[in-house]
């Protein structure tokens with residue numbers, strides 16, 4: 001980036017785990033295109049930055065520059081593979097790792113920071129912005145109901161300790177906006193825990209209300225009661241700028257990785273609305289027994305399927321499964337998911353309920369079979385099944401052969417499935433309207449965000 005900015009220098013602080021950093025970078029790309037005289041310095045670990053910036057190089061406006069912060073893993077330390085370990089090491093190194101690089105960026109550009117935009121999990125942004133004397137704008141990536149769970153953590157803990165002890169299935173009816181949620185749906189971090197991550201998230205309710213504005217990776221029309229009647233009153237501004245991993249008009253977005261695995265051309269040969277797309281995201285996976293059960297179910301019902309399964313899990317599939325089903329199925333290590341879900345052949349998405357995956361399914365009108373894995377997935381699955389009515393959670397919460405077959409029948413065959421498909425189409429239309437010019441709500445809220453940043 002050669003030109004000197006005329007209008008501000010925004011420091012963007014990413015949370016480099018799961019799929020948090022990509023939607024934040026997408027938002028920053030939109031902002032940077034709209035505010036071409038503003039400088040955006042994007043602070044993230046090298047592992048996460050390399051993935052994001054290499055993948056999207058040609059699409060990144062030149063007023064965004066990546067900076068590399070320490071991941072906090074001591075030299076020579078071998079990670080156990082438990083994702084929480086890496087998160088805790090990173091949080092232990094923060095915010096010093098960010099501060100060092102911000103100072104470098106300021107020295108390099110001779111431009112002081114004028115605004116701090118961070119992932120909503122990075123609660124230290126509040127104090128950091130205060131010390132810099134600039135606005136703080138946290139971006140909340142998961143569903144709004146999970147923000148409520150963090151805002152009301154104290155109330156929830158009190159409820160669980162006093163009223164909810166007997167039943168994990170008890171609804172959280174006394175917690176604003178969470179009346180359909182069960183205690184068992186809550187992210188592990190909402191209940192008392194020992195990890196640094198858990199401690200960090202327990203501060204969300206205290207610090208996010210002190211921000212200048214909270215940006216939501218969401219359309220307010222999809223949960224107006226919660227957003228308008230409750231969450232909105234908690235923050236100076238709550239800006240629902242739309243789903244940030246999707247290229248919905250009119251905002252330009254980064255493309256998915258190219259279709260190196262030939263998914264789209266394979267889908268072109270399938271019949272409409274029948275293919276099951278399967279992916280459990282980029283972090284976790286169900287157990288081996290569950291993967292086997294899912295494979296056996298697919299084989300028994302002969303369902304056409306496209307399965308994005310990382311190579312290290314492929315060996316866990318039943319012997320000969322891929323070969324036996326290759327006339328109606330395809331297993332790939334990576335799929336261009338946003339395009340796959342938009343393909344007319346897709347009839348159902350078997351998902352872990354990561355928020356981005358669910359948003360991509362909602363935006364494309366695809367009903368879901370949910371196998372939530374951890375964290376906010378169970379709350380998201382509850383939204384999908386009970387609030388939006390666009391999917392089913394697998395029986396017992398784990399994949400069994402009979403449970404998968406039953407879920408397929410419920411979605412693809414009977415009257416119940418017809419209703420779900422109709423509701424999925426309606427949600428797609430709602431999202432389409434909210435995303436479109438000139439009256440789309442997401443566009444208006446994006447412009448408000450742009451004003452805040454430009455005036456800072």
Ligand code: UDP
Nearest residue numbers: 018019281282308334335337354355356357
């Ligand atoms: N994804 C993809 N291709 C794949 C698997 C995943 O493009 O084969 C993308 C998907 O579109 C989504 C993200 O990876 O944007 C997964 O994010 P999500 O929040 O659903 O789950 P996480 O990976 O954070 O558990």
